[in-house]
Amino acid sequence: MTDTKTPLSEMRERIDSIDRQIQQLISERANHAQTVAKVKGAGLSAIDYYRPEREAHVLRMVVDRNDGPLSDTEMVRLFREIMSSCLAQEDPLKIGFLGPEGTFSEQAVRKHFGHAAYGLPLGSIEEVFQEVAAGHADFGVVPVENSGQGMIQVTLDMFLTSDATICGEVELRVHQCLHSQAGKLEDVKRVYAHAQSLQQCKTWLRINLPGVECIAVGSNAEAARLARHADDAAAIAGETAGKIYGLKIVAQGIEDRADNTTRFLVIGRSLFPPSGNDRTSLLITVNDKPGALYDVLSPFAKHGISLNRIESRPAHTGKWQYAFFIDVSGHIDGDALQAAVHDIGESAATIRVLGSYPVALP
Amino acid sequence: MTDTKTPLSEMRERIDSIDRQIQQLISERANHAQTVAKVKGAGLSAIDYYRPEREAHVLRMVVDRNDGPLSDTEMVRLFREIMSSCLAQEDPLKIGFLGPEGTFSEQAVRKHFGHAAYGLPLGSIEEVFQEVAAGHADFGVVPVENSGQGMIQVTLDMFLTSDATICGEVELRVHQCLHSQAGKLEDVKRVYAHAQSLQQCKTWLRINLPGVECIAVGSNAEAARLARHADDAAAIAGETAGKIYGLKIVAQGIEDRADNTTRFLVIGRSLFPPSGNDRTSLLITVNDKPGALYDVLSPFAKHGISLNRIESRPAHTGKWQYAFFIDVSGHIDGDALQAAVHDIGESAATIRVLGSYPVALP
Numbered sequence: 001m002t003d004t005k006t007p008l009s010e011m012r013e014r015i016d017s018i019d020r021q022i023q024q025l026i027s028e029r030a031n032h033a034q035t036v037a038k039v040k041g042a043g044l045s046a047i048d049y050y051r052p053e054r055e056a057h058v059l060r061m062v063v064d065r066n067d068g069p070l071s072d073t074e075m076v077r078l079f080r081e082i083m084s085s086c087l088a089q090e091d092p093l094k095i096g097f098l099g100p101e102g103t104f105s106e107q108a109v110r111k112h113f114g115h116a117a118y119g120l121p122l123g124s125i126e127e128v129f130q131e132v133a134a135g136h137a138d139f140g141v142v143p144v145e146n147s148g149q150g151m152i153q154v155t156l157d158m159f160l161t162s163d164a165t166i167c168g169e170v171e172l173r174v175h176q177c178l179h180s181q182a183g184k185l186e187d188v189k190r191v192y193a194h195a196q197s198l199q200q201c202k203t204w205l206r207i208n209l210p211g212v213e214c215i216a217v218g219s220n221a222e223a224a225r226l227a228r229h230a231d232d233a234a235a236i237a238g239e240t241a242g243k244i245y246g247l248k249i250v251a252q253g254i255e256d257r258a259d260n261t262t263r264f265l266v267i268g269r270s271l272f273p274p275s276g277n278d279r280t281s282l283l284i285t286v287n288d289k290p291g292a293l294y295d296v297l298s299p300f301a302k303h304g305i306s307l308n309r310i311e312s313r314p315a316h317t318g319k320w321q322y323a324f325f326i327d328v329s330g331h332i333d334g335d336a337l338q339a340a341v342h343d344i345g346e347s348a349a350t351i352r353v354l355g356s357y358p359v360a361l362p
Numbered sequence: 363m364t365d366t367k368t369p370l371s372e373m374r375e376r377i378d379s380i381d382r383q384i385q386q387l388i389s390e391r392a393n394h395a396q397t398v399a400k401v402k403g404a405g406l407s408a409i410d411y412y413r414p415e416r417e418a419h420v421l422r423m424v425v426d427r428n429d430g431p432l433s434d435t436e437m438v439r440l441f442r443e444i445m446s447s448c449l450a451q452e453d454p455l456k457i458g459f460l461g462p463e464g465t466f467s468e469q470a471v472r473k474h475f476g477h478a479a480y481g482l483p484l485g486s487i488e489e490v491f492q493e494v495a496a497g498h499a500d501f502g503v504v505p506v507e508n509s510g511q512g513m514i515q516v517t518l519d520m521f522l523t524s525d526a527t528i529c530g531e532v533e534l535r536v537h538q539c540l541h542s543q544a545g546k547l548e549d550v551k552r553v554y555a556h557a558q559s560l561q562q563c564k565t566w567l568r569i570n571l572p573g574v575e576c577i578a579v580g581s582n583a584e585a586a587r588l589a590r591h592a593d594d595a596a597a598i599a600g601e602t603a604g605k606i607y608g609l610k611i612v613a614q615g616i617e618d619r620a621d622n623t624t625r626f627l628v629i630g631r632s633l634f635p636p637s638g639n640d641r642t643s644l645l646i647t648v649n650d651k652p653g654a655l656y657d658v659l660s661p662f663a664k665h666g667i668s669l670n671r672i673e674s675r676p677a678h679t680g681k682w683q684y685a686f687f688i689d690v691s692g693h694i695d696g697d698a699l700q701a702a703v704h705d706i707g708e709s710a711a712t713i714r715v716l717g718s719y720p721v722a723l724p
Contacts, residue, residue: 011398012416016423018391019441022384023424026440029380030431036373054374061378062385069392074447074478078388079381081443085436094606099583115477116436118606121583136608221461221483244456244480246498 026082033086045091046117047138052168052266053275055083056358060277063362072362077111084114093117096128096137108170108264109141129158132267139167145263146200151311155265156325159283159354160313166281166355168266176201176255180227180234183248190215192223193236201236204254221245263360271355274331279308281354282326284344292347293324299343300328303336321349331356388444395448407453408479409500414530414628415637417445418720422639425724434724439473446476455479458490458499470532470626471503491520494629501529507625508562513673517627518687521645521716522675528643528717530628538563538617541603542589542596545610552577554585555598563598566616583607628719636693637720641670644688645714646706654709655686661705662690665698683711693718 037049062079063072070078087093095113097105099121109119120137122128128140144155158164176197180188188209191198195216198205205214217223220237224245227235234250235242242249286292293312300307308327330337332353345351399411424441425434432440449455457475459467461483471481482499484490490502506517520526538559542550550571553560557578560567567576579585582599586607589597596612597604604611648654655674662669671689692699694715707713 008398011394015391015394015398016420018387018394019420019424020427022387022391022444023427023437023441025380025384025387026437027429027432029377029384032373032377032380034431036370036377058378058381062381065382065385067389069396069451070389070447074450075385075388077477078440078443078447079385081440082384085432085440088436089431110477115439115472118602120606121581123587136606219483225485240480244482244498 026085029082030086030089034089037090045138046087046093050087050093050138051272053272053278053358055080056168056275056277056361058083059361060275076361080111080114081116084116088116093138094120094136096120096122096131096140098122098125098128098142104172104262105141105143105264108143108172108262111172112141112168112170112264112266113139125152125154126158129162129164129267132164132269133162135269138268140164140267141170141264142267143262144169144265145309146261151325153313156311156313159325160323163269164267164354165269165271166265166357167268167270167272168357169279169360170264170266171261171360172264173261174238174255175253176236177239177242177252178234178236178250178254179224179242179245179247180250181231181247183250185209185250187232188212188234188250189232190230191234191236192217192226194218194220194223197223197236200255200257203256204251208251208254266357271332271353272357274333274356275358277359278329278331278356279359280328280330280332280337280356282324282328282341283350283352283354284324284326285321285349285351286324286347287321287349292322295347296324296326296344299340302343303340305330305336305340325354388447391444392448392451396451399452407500408449408455412449412455412500413634415634415640415720417442418530418637418639418723420445421723422637438723442473442476443478446478450478455500456482456498458482458484458493458502460484460487460490460504466534466624467503467505467626470505470534470624473534474503474530474532474626474628475501487514487516488520491524491526491629494526494631495524497631500630502526502629503532503626504629505624506627507671508623513687515675518673518675521687522685525631526629526716527631527633528627528719529630529632529634530719531641531722532626532628533623533722534626535623536600536617537615538598539601539604539614540596540598540612540616541586541607541609542612543593543609545612547571547612549594550574550596550612551594552592553596553598554579554588556580556582556585559585559598562617562619565618566613570613570616625722630717633694633715633717634719636695636718639721640691640693640718641721642690642692642694642699642718643716644686644690644703645712645716646686646688647683647711647713648686648709649683649711654684657709658686658688658706661702664705665702667692667698667702687716 059076062075066072066075095109095117097109125142128142131137132140142155143152145151190213192215197220198214220241223235224237224241227233228245284296286296306329311325313323421438424437428434428437457471457479459471487504490504493499494502504517505514507513552575554577559582560576582603585597586599586603589595590607646658668691673687675685
């Protein structure tokens with residue numbers, strides 16, 4: 001650099017000094033991570049010393065002490081990447097997901113495991129479960145719930161026939177907007193979007209653009225691109241996607257459910273200790289008799305446990321049986337949940353802890 | 363956390379303290395980055411204060427002082443992400459690339475600009491140039507050379523008809539292997555791979571697996587997946603891709619050119635100052651007369667400048683003219699290159715500096 005002493009070059013020198021310190025600390029952290037691996041006496045793969053509860057705890061501390069200027073999301077992202085690199089010093093984690101690359105599921109993988117983990121794009125949700133069970137993947141990431149369209153049944157059903165555990169959850173939020181060149185609703189004769197986005201905005205489209213042609217394309221980015229070159233077309237895409245394609249917003253928040261979140265589960269083969277802010281997923285089967293569901297649910301109320309979700313499915317185990325997927329607050333190691341599970345065991349046909357895992361980070 | 367004082371919990375406390383320091387430094391760095399933006403008196407978009415030469419300089423220092431345990435590549439990756447987050451505090455950079463998401467071109471975007479930049483997947487290389495010219499994208503990333511298949515002509519030709527400048531280069535290395543379940547060449551009756559990989563390994567396949575059926579599929583990951591479920595099939599994929607799918611290596615380094623690198627150019631609208639280790643791309647047109655190429659090249663030798671690449675194309679500007687794309691070492695601001703360009707100007711029909719930019723990082 002040929003800078004003389006200007007305010008800019010002084011500032012750059014200060015940034016260089018900060019970078020030197022950051023680098024030294026990251027190297028030190030990577031050294032400690034290696035030492036932790038040795039203390040644990042584990043093998044040579046990342047899976048042997050990956051601790052989701054520890055990572056969640058670290059990231060929550062990052063959020064707690066963040067005073068900006070970076071957003072919590074950006075700061076968490078950077079620490080995920082630092083942990084991802086430290087962990088990948090041996091054989092990196094292998095994460096199965098519903099491919100191909102570039103999908104929403106891969107975004108969830110990267111948000112949770114960072115970019116130093118290996119992603120295995122697979123052909124179906126079933127295959128993700130199979131690869132994890134067979135040990136070809138260390139973990140899998142599968143969509144389980146879209147707030148617009150409810151639970152994803154194929155994912156729930158896989159728990160009925162596999163031994164998969166739940167080791168984490170990831171949430172991706174999407175707010176859909178309608179974008180066009182001119183930004184006027186009355187000009188719109190065609191709407192481009194990914195099929196899933198069309199589905200998510202069905203009601204809004206029916207009410208506000210009745211009879212208008214809806215065309216499914218490969219991605220919402222593709223939709224925005226097509227809308228840019230047409231006077232009479234609009235695209236459904238996230239706020240930023242439309243913006244970067246230079247489109248104007250016709251309408252915001254057009255998804256049928258205002259909080260359009262896709263929730264993913266991280267599946268694995270083992271259970272992990274508490275992180276301090278956890279959720280527990282239970283799979284409970286009951287015989288079909290009057291009051292069966294009440295008998296299952298009342299112990300939660302009795303022991304002061306919050307229910308987050310409940311979903312019933314016909315069980316595959318026998319006639320007249322029902323399976324309930326129940327998410328509650330807290331870790332299975334906690335006294336209250338232990339007591340509730342004990343009480344439920346007296347009336348339920350079977351009860352299985354699918355997993356206790358850290359609540360999703362921002 | 364309920365840990366008592368064990369070696370593990372002590373180690374974790376030390377890591378927590380390191381994390382606190384890293385976070386404080388990253389926040390401080392982000393604050394300085396904002397101040398630099400103000401000192402420059404620039405607008406509110408990242409493009410106004412993005413300095414590729416400064417980033418390259420910072421990353422080279424990172425490599426120089428890296429003593430492990432993280433690899434240079436991982437450490438550079440983390441600093442790219444930190445800089446990417448700091449820069450994206452205002453409107454993030456918008457980077458056009460040949461879509462869809464998940465392609466090799468997107469990998470190049472992420473390697474160079476990190477994950478806080480916006481990626482705009484576009485439909486063609488031409489469109490990337492157009493979007494940059496129109497200001498819809500701040501920069502574009504386009505493939506320009508594959509060491510197996512040579513220069514990508516459509517990219518070169520775009521420089522003949524557009525005002526695009528070159529602001530950077532990115533290199534991605536791929537080593538292809540043949541993988542199968544059993545790892546034996548004699549069992550292989552079918553080979554799955556992405557069409558481009560089949561092309562890159564054509565000679566090896568012809569010699570070692572004559573007459574064997576080659577089947578193009580969507581990606582090499584898909585190929586590895588298909589090969590896992592067949593006794594008589596193999597897949598072409600990178601070393602790690604095969605490994606994560608649990609396949610055995612049949613043969614390594616099967617690409618026809620041993621150093622299988624794809625080189626990308628970062629295109630933009632302006633020229634940037636020296637980073638300390640730069641390359642310059644020139645576009646020179648000459649009239650078709652004896653000795654024209656010699657006249658163009660001799661000034662480089664005279665002024666001690668290394669030629670990295672030369673490629674001739676018929677120019678679109680007039681009959682009997684030829685265009686030469688010439689890459690040389692050094693920055694256009696350097697005395698030697700200034701002198702050489704001056705000398706060339708006396709014999710060439712036209713000479714245009716496409717850009718001086720930092721040499722690609724690992």
